[in-house]
Amino acid sequence: MKEKACILACGQSSALGSIPVTGIDKLRKEVVEKVERGARLSALTAYGNPSGTPVLLAALSHPSTGKLEILRAETGTSYRSLTPECPSAHLFERLILEKWGIVPDGHPMPEPVRYPAGNPGTATFLSIPGGITHEVAVGPVHAGVIEPGHFRFQCHGETVKHLDISLGYQHRGIEDMITASPPNRVLHYMETAAGDSTVGHTIAHCLARESLSGTTVPARGESLRGIALELERLANHIGDIGAISGDVGFLPTKDYCGRIRGDVLNLTAVLCGNRFGRGLIVPGGTASEATGDDISEISSRLRLIERDTTNAIELMLGTPSVITRLEGTGTVTGDTAVKLGLVGVAARGSGVATDVRNEFPFGIYRFAQIPVCTWASGDCFARTCVRWLEVRQSFRFLREQLDSLPGGPERNHELPMQPDMVTVALTEGWRGEVCHIAATDRSGDLAWYRIFDPSVHNWHGLAMAMREEEISDFPLCNKSFNLSYCGHDL
Amino acid sequence: MLAILKARFLQKHRTMAYPKGDPPLLPEKYPGRPVIRESGCRKDCEACSSACPTNAISIGKSGIEALDMGRCLFCRACEEACPDDVISFRGDHRLAAVCRNDLMVRPGDPEEAPMKSIDAGAPFRRSLKLRQVSAGGCGACEADSNVLSTPAWDMGRFGIEFTASPRHADGVLVTGPVTRNMREALIRTLEAVPEPKIVIAVGACAISGGLFREHEEQLSGASSLLEVDVFVPGCPPHPLTILDGLLRIQGRL
Numbered sequence: 001m002k003e004k005a006c007i008l009a010c011g012q013s014s015a016l017g018s019i020p021v022t023g024i025d026k027l028r029k030e031v032v033e034k035v036e037r038g039a040r041l042s043a044l045t046a047y048g049n050p051s052g053t054p055v056l057l058a059a060l061s062h063p064s065t066g067k068l069e070i071l072r073a074e075t076g077t078s079y080r081s082l083t084p085e086c087p088s089a090h091l092f093e094r095l096i097l098e099k100w101g102i103v104p105d106g107h108p109m110p111e112p113v114r115y116p117a118g119n120p121g122t123a124t125f126l127s128i129p130g131g132i133t134h135e136v137a138v139g140p141v142h143a144g145v146i147e148p149g150h151f152r153f154q155c156h157g158e159t160v161k162h163l164d165i166s167l168g169y170q171h172r173g174i175e176d177m178i179t180a181s182p183p184n185r186v187l188h189y190m191e192t193a194a195g196d197s198t199v200g201h202t203i204a205h206c207l208a209r210e211s212l213s214g215t216t217v218p219a220r221g222e223s224l225r226g227i228a229l230e231l232e233r234l235a236n237h238i239g240d241i242g243a244i245s246g247d248v249g250f251l252p253t254k255d256y257c258g259r260i261r262g263d264v265l266n267l268t269a270v271l272c273g274n275r276f277g278r279g280l281i282v283p284g285g286t287a288s289e290a291t292g293d294d295i296s297e298i299s300s301r302l303r304l305i306e307r308d309t310t311n312a313i314e315l316m317l318g319t320p321s322v323i324t325r326l327e328g329t330g331t332v333t334g335d336t337a338v339k340l341g342l343v344g345v346a347a348r349g350s351g352v353a354t355d356v357r358n359e360f361p362f363g364i365y366r367f368a369q370i371p372v373c374t375w376a377s378g379d380c381f382a383r384t385c386v387r388w389l390e391v392r393q394s395f396r397f398l399r400e401q402l403d404s405l406p407g408g409p410e411r412n413h414e415l416p417m418q419p420d421m422v423t424v425a426l427t428e429g430w431r432g433e434v435c436h437i438a439a440t441d442r443s444g445d446l447a448w449y450r451i452f453d454p455s456v457h458n459w460h461g462l463a464m465a466m467r468e469e470e471i472s473d474f475p476l477c478n479k480s481f482n483l484s485y486c487g488h489d490l
Numbered sequence: 491m492l493a494i495l496k497a498r499f500l501q502k503h504r505t506m507a508y509p510k511g512d513p514p515l516l517p518e519k520y521p522g523r524p525v526i527r528e529s530g531c532r533k534d535c536e537a538c539s540s541a542c543p544t545n546a547i548s549i550g551k552s553g554i555e556a557l558d559m560g561r562c563l564f565c566r567a568c569e570e571a572c573p574d575d576v577i578s579f580r581g582d583h584r585l586a587a588v589c590r591n592d593l594m595v596r597p598g599d600p601e602e603a604p605m606k607s608i609d610a611g612a613p614f615r616r617s618l619k620l621r622q623v624s625a626g627g628c629g630a631c632e633a634d635s636n637v638l639s640t641p642a643w644d645m646g647r648f649g650i651e652f653t654a655s656p657r658h659a660d661g662v663l664v665t666g667p668v669t670r671n672m673r674e675a676l677i678r679t680l681e682a683v684p685e686p687k688i689v690i691a692v693g694a695c696a697i698s699g700g701l702f703r704e705h706e707e708q709l710s711g712a713s714s715l716l717e718v719d720v721f722v723p724g725c726p727p728h729p730l731t732i733l734d735g736l737l738r739i740q741g742r743l
Contacts, residue, residue, distance in 0.1 A: 195628030258640035273519030
C-alpha cells in the first residue's frame, strides 16, 4: 500500500492520524535526500508519552513549491544520526536526546543543550591536544547588558581555531508549561519566548491556532499584524546596525541608531500601549483598537524616523574605516550556511535567498510582497548590508500599509480547535524563520507544542564565523548575528 | 568629518528635559499604575482574579483585597473582565518601591500613589554604577534598561551607568525569574560587587517569578537568593519607570 505523504500549504493543518508513521530509516532517508535537493529542515522533534514509545516528527519546508511536509517515524532508544549527512539536524537531535534520551548514533556531539537538570556549562568542550593552544572562557555573565551564555574559545595565539557555544542558562521550561498551565497564560508565553521577537512569535502561535480551528483573520487585522511585524524588524535591525557601529568604534551612528530604535518601539506602543507589542496579536486578528488618529500619528512619526535612519546609516556606510573593519570579518560561506540550515539575516548575508515572507507567505504577505534582500560576501559587512536593505523594504511596506489600511473589524471570533490535528506555522521574525508546531488532543486542547526560534538554527553559524578569526573579532561577529539566548533556551 | 558634522546637525540634540522638565509623553494606551475603586465589587465575583494570568489579584469576602504589581503583567485582562469597572489602569509611571508590600494596590488607594522615599543614601547620590544580570529574562526588561544609556534618555547625566565588571559596580540590576541555571552566576556576580551595594529587581519576573512563578526551572525572582533593595514592576517596565526608580534611589526625585 502506498501511503500518502503529508503536504501542507502555509496555514493548513492535518489530522495527526493520517500522517504515516514509518520506520526511522525511511524518515532519515527522506529527510537527507530532500534536504540535499533544496528542502529545509525546519524542525525535528519528538512527542508522545515520555514513558511510552516516542514518535519522531520532522517538518520539512520546500521553498520551490511553498509547501510544508510532515514526516513521522517510530524509534527505539537509539537511531542512526542524521547529522553526518544532514548537518542542519545537529541541534534538533541533541534536543531530542536531552528530553527523551533517544541517542543519535554517530552524532558528533551527543550532549544536552538546555541543561534542564540545572548543571549548565558542563558540556564536553572540544580541546586541542599538544599544549601550544590555550582556552579562553567567557560568560555566562558578559560585559554588556545582554543575556547569559558561555563561550569557550580554543586559540592559537590570537587566532580562534574553534568556538564552543554552551547555552541553557536561560531555560525557563516554557514548552511543557504551555500545555500544563491555564489557557490564559499561553499567549503570554509566546510574547516572552524571546522578548524582542514578541510579534514574530505571537503571530506564529496565532497562525497555528487559527489553522487548527479554522478561524479567519479580517483584512484590517492582517494588515495591522504586518505593520507590527515590520515595526519589530525595523526597531531591531536599526538597533543592531547601531550596535555594530559601536563595536567598530564609530560612535555617531551608534548613538543615533540607539535613539531611533526607541523611537520605533514607541510606534508599537502607540498601537497597543506596549513597546514590544505585548497584547497586540491575538487569535483571530489584533487587539489594538487602532483609531485613524493612531495610524496618522504613526505615519507622520515614521517619516521623520525614516529620514533620521537613512542619514545615520548612510553616514556609517560611507565611512571607509567602518567598511574596512567589517569586510572580510567573520565570513560564513553560502555553502556552510545552507548545510547548517541558517535562516534569516545570517543566511541572506551569505547569499542564501531564503525568507518565509516570500517562500511561504502568510497573512498580509500573500498580498504585499517584500523582495528578498541578500548580500553574497558572508561577512559582518554582508549582515550589516542585509539589515540596511531590509530596513528600507520595511519602511516601504509600512508606508504602503499605513496609507491603505483596510477598514472593518480587526479581529474575528476564535473558533474551537479541532481534535487530533497537527500544524506547522512559519513566520519571518526579524532574526529569521520562527517555527511553531502544535498538536491537539482528543478534546481539541493543545496536546503538545514546540517553539523553534531562528536562533536554534543560527548559533552554530556564529561558531563557524569565528574560525581562523582573531578573538578580538568576537564581539563584532556576535553582534552581527545578534541571536537570542532565551529563544534558544526557552 | 564634514559628513559627520552634517549628520550631527540634522540629528539635533534629542536628550529629554526630564527630570528638570516634563517627563516624555507616554502613549494613550500605556497602562501604568492600576487603581481599584473602593467597595465596587459584586458579591462572590471573581472575574478579575480568574482572568489574571499570574494570580496577581487576591479576593476576600468583600471583593478584591489587593492587586500585586510585583506579579502583574499589566496585560489589562482584569480591567476587561470586570463587569463594574472596579479596576482601571491610569497611566502613572511611578511604580518603584523599596518595600515588597508597597507593590500591593488596595481598594481606595489614590490614583497617584504618594511618593515613598527609596533614597539609598549618600554613596550613590552622584554616581551609581550597575552590573546588569539577566537570569532568565526574555530580553525586554534588558532592552528597556539598556535604552536608558542612549542619548534620548542619557542616564549618564546622573552618573548612572552599566559597567562591564561587577568589581566596578555599586550594585546589581537583576532581570528574569532567576533560572536554576543562573543561580550560581548571579550569587557570584553579587559577591564580586564591593560594599556598600544595592540590588534592584526589574520586572515582574525578577520580583516574583512573574509568568514563570510555578516553573520548577526557576526560583521565583531575585528575592529567593538576594536581599532586594528596590523593586521596579512591569512586564517590562517602561524605561521611564526604571529611570524614575534609579533617580529616586539617588534621591534626585
